[in-house]
Amino acid sequence: MSDMKTDLAIKIENLSVRYTINIDNKITMKNALMRASRGERVKTKVVEAVNNLSLEVKHGTVLGIVGANGAGKSTLMRTIAGILPPTQGRVSVNGKVSTLLALGVGFNQSLSGRDNIILGGLAAGMTLSQISEKTDEIAKFADLPDGFLDVPVRTYSAGMYSRVAFSVAVNISPDILLLDEALSTGDATFKEKSFNRLRELCEQARTILIVSHALSSLNELCDSVLWLHQGRIREIGKPEQVTDNYLKFLNVGKTSTALEDL
Amino acid sequence: MIQVFEPYRKKLPPLRAYFREFWRRREFASQLSIYDDKAEYLDSKLGKVWLVVNPLFLAGIYFLLVSVIQGRNGNTGFSTLCHILIGLFTFYFAQNCISIGAQSITRGSRLILNQAFPRMLLPYSSAHSALRQFLPTMPIYIAIVLIGKLIFPNANLPGLNWNYLLIPLVLISLALTSFGLALFFATLNVYFRDTTKLLNYILRIWLYACPVLWLPEVLTGWHRAFLYVNPLGPALAANSRIWIEGSTPTAAQFVAMFAWALFAMLFGGYFFLTREREFAIRV
Numbered sequence: 257m258s259d260m261k262t263d264l265a266i267k268i269e270n271l272s273v274r275y276t277i278n279i280d281n282k283i284t285m286k287n288a289l290m291r292a293s294r295g296e297r298v299k300t301k302v303v304e305a306v307n308n309l310s311l312e313v314k315h316g317t318v319l320g321i322v323g324a325n326g327a328g329k330s331t332l333m334r335t336i337a338g339i340l341p342p343t344q345g346r347v348s349v350n351g352k353v354s355t356l357l358a359l360g361v362g363f364n365q366s367l368s369g370r371d372n373i374i375l376g377g378l379a380a381g382m383t384l385s386q387i388s389e390k391t392d393e394i395a396k397f398a399d400l401p402d403g404f405l406d407v408p409v410r411t412y413s414a415g416m417y418s419r420v421a422f423s424v425a426v427n428i429s430p431d432i433l434l435l436d437e438a439l440s441t442g443d444a445t446f447k448e449k450s451f452n453r454l455r456e457l458c459e460q461a462r463t464i465l466i467v468s469h470a471l472s473s474l475n476e477l478c479d480s481v482l483w484l485h486q487g488r489i490r491e492i493g494k495p496e497q498v499t500d501n502y503l504k505f506l507n508v509g510k511t512s513t514a515l516e517d518l
Numbered sequence: 519m520i521q522v523f524e525p526y527r528k529k530l531p532p533l534r535a536y537f538r539e540f541w542r543r544r545e546f547a548s549q550l551s552i553y554d555d556k557a558e559y560l561d562s563k564l565g566k567v568w569l570v571v572n573p574l575f576l577a578g579i580y581f582l583l584v585s586v587i588q589g590r591n592g593n594t595g596f597s598t599l600c601h602i603l604i605g606l607f608t609f610y611f612a613q614n615c616i617s618i619g620a621q622s623i624t625r626g627s628r629l630i631l632n633q634a635f636p637r638m639l640l641p642y643s644s645a646h647s648a649l650r651q652f653l654p655t656m657p658i659y660i661a662i663v664l665i666g667k668l669i670f671p672n673a674n675l676p677g678l679n680w681n682y683l684l685i686p687l688v689l690i691s692l693a694l695t696s697f698g699l700a701l702f703f704a705t706l707n708v709y710f711r712d713t714t715k716l717l718n719y720i721l722r723i724w725l726y727a728c729p730v731l732w733l734p735e736v737l738t739g740w741h742r743a744f745l746y747v748n749p750l751g752p753a754l755a756a757n758s759r760i761w762i763e764g765s766t767p768t769a770a771q772f773v774a775m776f777a778w779a780l781f782a783m784l785f786g787g788y789f790f791l792t793r794e795r796e797f798a799i800r801v
Contacts, residue, residue, distance in 0.1 A: 337633075344525060
């Protein structure tokens with residue numbers, strides 16, 4: 257059992273996540289038999305996504321995570337969510353976790369926004385009665401144009417689609433919310449609304465982990481920022497300080513483009 | 519609630535916690551199946567009617583092949599048709615459970631990659647779909663039998679009897695066997711993506727190997743072993759015996775069908791559960 261302190265939401269001890277990816281042809285029985293007949297082995301590559309990482313996140317903390325592509329941010333989030341198993345070390349999580357690691361998970365393109373809110377809620381761990389009670393509230397939050405809630409989501413614009421997906425994730429009252437690249441959802445009005453909802457969740461002492469390249473948003477929302485580099489913690493601390501150092505490392509000026517879209 | 523995630527090396531997850539979470543989230547599986555079916559038949563004018571029409575057409579074709587060509591009379595021909603019908607309807611239940619289940623993990627890759635839940639919920643959802651596709655065929659079969667009895671009063675088909683109460687037992691054992699096999703093939707499909715293609719051929723041959731187009735009684739002596747080495751054979755033979763002969767299934771049929779159900783669940787379940795935490799890496 258975990259010896260986790262009660263004020264901690266997440267405790268990560270010496271976590272390493274390695275996985276072997278197949279760089280050969282598509283894995284089929286046919287290819288496997290062909291290879292076996294030629295006496296060849298499958299060509300694989302070992303990816304060290306997270307490397308001996310330890311971290312403690314207290315309840316009510318909003319932690320931003322930055323890092324270049326391939327730094328291990330999404331792998332770390334998936335391991336905390338219990339989606340990917342650790343290769344070494346241990347992750348202890350205290351509370352109900354909600355994830356928004358990709359938009360529209362569990363959604364069916366042929367079904368309406370309303371149906372997909374139910375599907376998304378169920379996929380996120382709610383019961384049918386819980387999500388049925390919340391459907392109107394979530395639909396109101398998504399604030400779709402008139403009549404769109406009951407038409408198939410394949411007819412939605414990308415913005416409308418992501419609004420519904422975001423609304424489901426932030427309205428299911430999680431203890432711990434994991435967001436991956438979800439801050440630039442929707443138009444300016446919806447973005448403001450999303451920020452307000454995240455602030456609300458922070459005030460309710462929810463723990464939020466946000467992976468984003470939108471550095472100014474992280475500076476505004478987070479209590480601290482973690483900079484991941486090649487699967488290791490490069491720096492953790494005050495948001496402005498870490499994002500400044502991260503920008504210097506990337507050798508990019510502090511332009512508005514850089515702050516919002518790195 | 520504290521959850522701890524640690525490395526695993528092809529070991530079973532803590533089963534108690536796993537099945538508690540499975541039970542808690544069973545509604546997700548059942549609703550996923552309902553909404554999947556809703557989406558699938560949304561644009562089809564005949565919608566779910568196809569689910570009944572398709573096996574009816576097939577039963578008609580098989581009936582022509584195996585019965586009329588053999589020159590049977592109306593009464594025998596009708597009971598043969600009923601045997602083929604109930605056999606096909608029931609076999610399709612097992613087939614759908616296995617084939618939809620086999621695709622469930624790779625088809626649900628976005629869910630697997632982005633949400634944590636007991637992965638067994640996905641094949642379970644497929645089994646739900648198979649069951650919901652199967653249930654409407656039962657009243658159709660009963661209606662055909664009743665109408666046929668009026669047209670062929672001498673048809674050798676049983677009336678209402680106590681043995682019908684055994685049908686749920688047969689279906690449960692068939693469902694468990696099929697679900698266990700679905701777990702096995704769903705896992706295999708993660709490792710070899712052509713498993714489901716191969717499965718289509720296997721299932722077609724499997725249909726001919728099952729007592730659907732032929733009566734179990736045609737196998738005599740040691741040939742009867744052929745019926746029992748087939749995981750779906752004993753249950754389909756027992757099913758036909760109840761519906762067509764109105765008799766209680768033999769002890770051998772009962773023992774074999776429950777033994778297959780137990781074996782399939784244990785083998786398929788173990789294979790699936792010891793590998794499911796790898797799915798997020800491999801899908």
